[in-house]
Amino acid sequence: MSDSLTRPHESVGDAIHGLARELWPIARSITGDGVRRTLEILGRELPGLRTVEVATGTQCFDWTVPDEWNIRDAYLVAPDGRRFAEFRNNNLHVVGYSTPVDETLSLDELTAHLHSLPEQPDAIPYITSYYSRRWGFCLSQRQRNALEPGEYRAVIDSTLAPGSLTYAELVIPGETRDEVFLSTYICHPSLANNELSGPTVTTYLAKWLLGLERRRYTYRIAFVPETIGSIVYLSRNLEHLKRHVVAGFNVTCVGDDRTYSYLPSRAGDTPSDRVAIHVLSHIAPDFARYSFLDRGSDERQYCSPGVDLPIASVMRTKYGEYPEYHTSLDDLSITPPAGLFGGYNALRHCLLALEHNRTYRTAMPCEPQLGKRGLYPTLSTRATKDIVRTMMDILAYSDGEHDLLSICELTGVPIWTVLETVEKLVQAEVLVPMDEETSRAPSHQPATVQ
Amino acid sequence: MSDSLTRPHESVGDAIHGLARELWPIARSITGDGVRRTLEILGRELPGLRTVEVATGTQCFDWTVPDEWNIRDAYLVAPDGRRFAEFRNNNLHVVGYSTPVDETLSLDELTAHLHSLPEQPDAIPYITSYYSRRWGFCLSQRQRNALEPGEYRAVIDSTLAPGSLTYAELVIPGETRDEVFLSTYICHPSLANNELSGPTVTTYLAKWLLGLERRRYTYRIAFVPETIGSIVYLSRNLEHLKRHVVAGFNVTCVGDDRTYSYLPSRAGDTPSDRVAIHVLSHIAPDFARYSFLDRGSDERQYCSPGVDLPIASVMRTKYGEYPEYHTSLDDLSITPPAGLFGGYNALRHCLLALEHNRTYRTAMPCEPQLGKRGLYPTLSTRATKDIVRTMMDILAYSDGEHDLLSICELTGVPIWTVLETVEKLVQAEVLVPMDEETSRAPSHQPATVQ
């Protein structure tokens, strides 16, 4: 088993990158047809993905679902009649949630609506204004510097009107009603590491989960617009999630191939945190370790007081920590197949660790006699010695209190390397899994929630 | 609010020093008129200060209130008729609690009654003998070396007779019956850092408390002779103190301007310890951190088994740790106004931290929408970014379990810098203070104790 778990799936990296390329041109925002189109494509990959529309004006805790934004076109016209900052060339050119406009302005008047980055003169910044009505254009500093005085025309063909916010969820049933929750966001336009790596890697994690013969946990996977979407989702599912979710991850920035990162849940010591640290310690020992004070994505909601879900983040390079972040430079060239596969693989190992982390007890006092059961290698080599040592250590600590993960932490080995040995010991009836009922409270509600 | 809390009060340092100068000449001991005169002056500063007399012979736990000691004069007469070691010049010249004497002795006989410090030849040592009847004189080694053989006369005009031990207490009522307890001692004669800094700084802390518009806690402030006085005080108030005192400090050595020091309570993790470490970490990060094994003042009684009050010490240079300690060199020149103000200010911030350290919870799950409440700055600057971050961190950790102090410890900011922000969040009804009932047990006794 462990072989198939750790064997590189380079082709998976290519497939994830292909899906990201398909989603790349779509102009996503926190509402609108871009989100719908994105979820439609993901739904093609994930049978069972269910799309939910939540009407504008719906109250969600302290927030209200805003008007839906849709945009068809946008551009600026220079005094010489030349169009530039065209939405059709790059959807970052328009400030997200810009109100419609078609007016003529002097360069001075236009300037109040322009955004650029003096320190990154070739990058178009990514700017939004969801809750304060305005319009604006983003362009590179170099382009901006070249603007001559004169009359400009600004055109944004957008609508801001009652509609709905769209999200999707997929529930993959397991043997227990305990749930592992994955959340990722689908509200950024053409941005690669800080957007498309999230939903595409999550899609391939879901495909892998769907293909497993057995799943101990039920998996709940949400594709939501960031912040407002996670708040909407929580407002509709809070009690269910609090009762059933035993671990989970916010999946973001899992595509570039520079480093690995971990941002804890607020509690810091949940199963999610334990497996994240375990996995990264073995596959990327120099991973960057952040504090919950460095939070910035939907863990802000999932770990907020009163919600308190065990949600951590396992990332490649964290949002805000790489130079291309929130600019047009965050494109698919910085999320190569190997980068995306790395993010996928780290999270897959986290899920594996969760699935297989059980608590065992030995079947009798004292060490069992392994020899009479054929568990002692007859030929003694370095490799068999390590296997015997692992076997004895698992037996020595399987006291019904140490779970397998804590035994692996004590002995310094990755949990995925001992699964075969554990299986042998269970089959030899010297190791017995403890009954586990981890859902936080008895529940008679159906597992499917709205 | 935070401005007024942190603004320097240099004039307070001068005022404390002035009070110390007034108290300087008085010959204090653990009993007697020197204590009474001292408390009379403090009572002029602190309306409500109540003086208590406890008769000689009163049993207090394992101790008995001793005879009262009063002294009118003392000196030695040299063979040439010259007086020296005169009590009127320096009250340290007489061993505290010396029995009366008027006799003529050879230099050899006199020597058994003389105390000096070979390593500090210009210093008069401070010596007492409360529980073993003797008499003696203290003088500088230089003066002692100059003594010629011959007949000396020793005169001590003292009385040791049944009377009483005197202490004083001030109770400043607050909104709750939970108490903060301050204790300081008034039994050393003319000594500055290790005596007068204590009662004078405590007096100005009491004045500041009396001037506050609101006090969450009731403050109980005791001026007692060291050791026997705190034992007497505890023997009369133990049950009340154990029930109501939630924090407190023994105030001693708060006047020299060299360093800051912290000596923990025996438990080590009381609210007093937490605020002491918090305050000193911010206002004097290189403060000296002692162990309870280094104890030496009334925390020996307050933290003794069976008493177990949460009493820590925040000091400038600790007793025993500076060269002038317990000698005539510990005079007002080593406790300048800036030194006394420093001790006052550190303790005042500890009391502020106690007053304002509440536990809050957020009013709803998920982050509140600060924008619609005008709590999000419209102009984004470095400073406003920090304010927003502080606001979000307070909200993120206000889970009804983390108190404000622990949130400030997590985020590394002084508690007094976030009070304004907390107040805004409370007024905006996104943050809710938890009900707090911290007195250790219900009580139907009157708050005033004898």
Add this chain to the structure above:
Amino acid sequence: MSDSLTRPHESVGDAIHGLARELWPIARSITGDGVRRTLEILGRELPGLRTVEVATGTQCFDWTVPDEWNIRDAYLVAPDGRRFAEFRNNNLHVVGYSTPVDETLSLDELTAHLHSLPEQPDAIPYITSYYSRRWGFCLSQRQRNALEPGEYRAVIDSTLAPGSLTYAELVIPGETRDEVFLSTYICHPSLANNELSGPTVTTYLAKWLLGLERRRYTYRIAFVPETIGSIVYLSRNLEHLKRHVVAGFNVTCVGDDRTYSYLPSRAGDTPSDRVAIHVLSHIAPDFARYSFLDRGSDERQYCSPGVDLPIASVMRTKYGEYPEYHTSLDDLSITPPAGLFGGYNALRHCLLALEHNRTYRTAMPCEPQLGKRGLYPTLSTRATKDIVRTMMDILAYSDGEHDLLSICELTGVPIWTVLETVEKLVQAEVLVPMDEETSRAPSHQPATVQ
């Protein structure tokens, strides 16, 4: 009292070494007459030592008592008729539990039955094969290299037949039914540090215990063959041991004079671990500190899940960690009297620490007045100052929760240096021992177990 506790007993080292010399030639194994002869000699030293025979075939948890092995002679005959690898010269020459043999073989055929150590050409290795029937000879690599082709004769005059496994135990009653358990093994043939140091040091610990006027604990001391013997012992006494044993040690490798070592119990924080660390920190501060992962002796059984006894190991150089381990070089020259005395002395101090580690409370709130009880030295010297400080520290922390050991850990002094002071404070009735009932559950069983 502390003087007699810490005074060197060099003669004890000589006596232990003498006993080891007497036991040296005996061919011990996990069963057989060598074990019986060994226990007979120990029984002469320890009146009350009870020998127990457990029949071949007895089921003990997952194990079965094997056939008994006895050996009378063994040797190889070279082609030139010369005998070598003679059992009578060194009982390591025969693989333990070798089946009987008398056959002629070519050098090639013989080779499959020979064991030597290329890296230690002068050492005879120690090899056994308890559960897989075979025969073999061990010899030095140098001797092996000299073998010429030709016909060899192999003779082993052994028997493997139903019989019994032999162990012994000694119970030394104390004031309580709480037990301290010592276990050591008697199954290795002529090996010194990793065998004879164990039973000989344990014998002298038992003699010392028998000579004590008072014993707070009952001592249960087991001499067993390693692994199978401890499993047999546990299978017959498990409930009693789990109920009564509060601390204990597996005594092995306590004879060489190189270093001191500590291997924790599985729990790691039992009284045994606490006293082991305390004692070694004071008598050998640079002691080697192992992990339970480094286990290799009977703690594997005593600390196994379902057994969970508080058994740690205090050793000189640990098995497996010195070059002579499990070879003929582990002879009595590497366990000199000073080495054996060191092991004995370290364990004796551990037992002393256990005996005297009580929890006390002070008799009254606040510090007692030591002066009126004559506990305050009248002459103040450096030494008396330390005594007073120790007295005050013991009183300051005797709150009914800190035991004496934890107070000594806080203050950094060995527990055996404060026993006299504690005794004085108890006699002065300022310190009161807490009632202690440490047996894990009430029991109406007789203290003697089968």
